[in-house]
Amino acid sequence: MKTLALFNNKGGVGKTSLVYHLAWMFADRNIPVLAVDLDPQANLTAMFLEDNRLLELWDDGQNLTVSDSLLPLMNRTGDIRDPSVESLHPSLWLLPGNLALSRYEDLLSETWPKCLGGDEAAFRVTTAFHRIILKAVGKTGARLVLVDMGPNLGAINRSALIAADRVVIPLTxxxxxxxxxxxxxxxxxxxxxxxxxxxxxxxxxxxxPVPDGEMRPAGYVVVQHGIRDSRPVVAYRRWLDRIPSVYREAVMGDSISQPPEPDKDPFNLALLKHYRSLMPMAMEAHKPMFFLKPADGAIGSHVEAVRACYADFEALARRIANEVGVPLE
Known part of the structure; x- marks a missing residue:
C-alpha cells in the first residue's frame, strides 16, 4: 500500500477535483484505491456523495467520518475508533471528512512538541491519521491511498503529510x-x-504503528492552464515557464542553470486543461468529467472533450502510479 497526498498551501489550484478524478480513474483501471478527506471543509466528501448521504454521515454519534474516529483522542477518553468507509465502486472507497475535523488542530499543535519528550499519548495523537488509514486499508484491501487536505501549513496537514509516502503538488x-x-x-x-x-x-x-514520514515529492501537476490553439496563452506563459526552476529550488533544494521548459520537465506530471464546459455537467451529474454521457448533456463537441479528458487523466494516473510503485496494467 502506498499513500499519496495532493497538497499545496495555496488554495484554488483544483486539488480536490484532482483527487476526485484520479480516484475514479485508478478505480476504472482496477487499482483498488482509498480516497481520504482530511480537509476540514470536507469538499472531497461532498463531491463523492449525495446530499442525503451527507446528512446521514454528519449526524452526531454516527461514527462515520474521520473526525468521529478521532473523538476518543479529542475527548481524552481513549484511542482511535475503527473508521467507517463508503464503498463507491468495487475498487474505490472513501474515508469521509467532516467540518468537525478542525477541532483536532489544537490537540495536534499541543502534542507535537511533547513527542520530543517521548510522550506515548502524544505519539498516538500525532499518528492518528496514519493509523486510521491503515485500519481503512485493512477493511478495503486498497493498494493506493489518495489524501486530500486543506490549503494551509497547519498542524492537521503536518500530521496528514507525515502519513504520506509521496506528495504531488497541484499548481496553477x-x-x-x-x-x-x-x-x-x-x-x-x-x-x-x-x-x-x-x-x-x-x-x-x-x-x-508509526509512519516513516518520508513525504517525498513525486512531482507537480499544472491545472487549469489557459489553452489557445493547443498552446498556453501569453498571460499564463510568464508564470508557467518559471515553475521548473522554482520547483527545483523550493521543493528539491536544488537548482540548474538552464531549467527545461514545463512540457519537457521530468518533474512535471501533467499540464491539464481547464475543461470549463465539462465541469458544470459533471457536478450536476455527480460523476467525473470523463464519465459523462449524452444523457448528462455531453453531446456534440462535448463528446470529443470527454474522450480527451479521459486520455489526459489516464496518462496522469499512469505517471503517478509509476512514481509510487503501483503501476497500471
Missing part, C-alpha cells in the same frame, strides 16, 4: 501559486526532519 500558473510553492518546499523539509527527530524519542514497546 500564477504568481500566488509560485509563492505557495516557495513556502511549501522548506516546510516539507522542516516537517520531515522534525518527525525523524521525534521518532528517535518513541518509547519502545508501545506497539504504535
Amino acid at each position: 500558473p500564477d504568481l500566488f501559486s509560485l509563492q505557495g510553492l516557495k513556502n511549501l518546499g522548506p516546510t516539507l523539509r522542516e516537517w520531515r526532519k522534525g518527525w525523524k527527530k521525534r521518532l528517535e524519542e518513541l518509547p519502545t514497546g508501545t506497539g504504535i
Whole structure:
C-alpha cells in the first residue's frame, strides 16, 4: 500500500477535483484505491456523495467520518475508533471528512512538541491519521491511498503529510501559486526532519504503528492552464515557464542553470486543461468529467472533450502510479 497526498498551501489550484478524478480513474483501471478527506471543509466528501448521504454521515454519534474516529483522542477518553468507509465502486472507497475535523488542530499543535519528550499519548495523537488509514486499508484491501487536505501549513496537514509516502503538488500558473510553492518546499523539509527527530524519542514497546514520514515529492501537476490553439496563452506563459526552476529550488533544494521548459520537465506530471464546459455537467451529474454521457448533456463537441479528458487523466494516473510503485496494467 502506498499513500499519496495532493497538497499545496495555496488554495484554488483544483486539488480536490484532482483527487476526485484520479480516484475514479485508478478505480476504472482496477487499482483498488482509498480516497481520504482530511480537509476540514470536507469538499472531497461532498463531491463523492449525495446530499442525503451527507446528512446521514454528519449526524452526531454516527461514527462515520474521520473526525468521529478521532473523538476518543479529542475527548481524552481513549484511542482511535475503527473508521467507517463508503464503498463507491468495487475498487474505490472513501474515508469521509467532516467540518468537525478542525477541532483536532489544537490537540495536534499541543502534542507535537511533547513527542520530543517521548510522550506515548502524544505519539498516538500525532499518528492518528496514519493509523486510521491503515485500519481503512485493512477493511478495503486498497493498494493506493489518495489524501486530500486543506490549503494551509497547519498542524492537521503536518500530521496528514507525515502519513504520506509521496506528495504531488497541484499548481496553477500564477504568481500566488509560485509563492505557495516557495513556502511549501522548506516546510516539507522542516516537517520531515522534525518527525525523524521525534521518532528517535518513541518509547519502545508501545506497539504504535508509526509512519516513516518520508513525504517525498513525486512531482507537480499544472491545472487549469489557459489553452489557445493547443498552446498556453501569453498571460499564463510568464508564470508557467518559471515553475521548473522554482520547483527545483523550493521543493528539491536544488537548482540548474538552464531549467527545461514545463512540457519537457521530468518533474512535471501533467499540464491539464481547464475543461470549463465539462465541469458544470459533471457536478450536476455527480460523476467525473470523463464519465459523462449524452444523457448528462455531453453531446456534440462535448463528446470529443470527454474522450480527451479521459486520455489526459489516464496518462496522469499512469505517471503517478509509476512514481509510487503501483503501476497500471
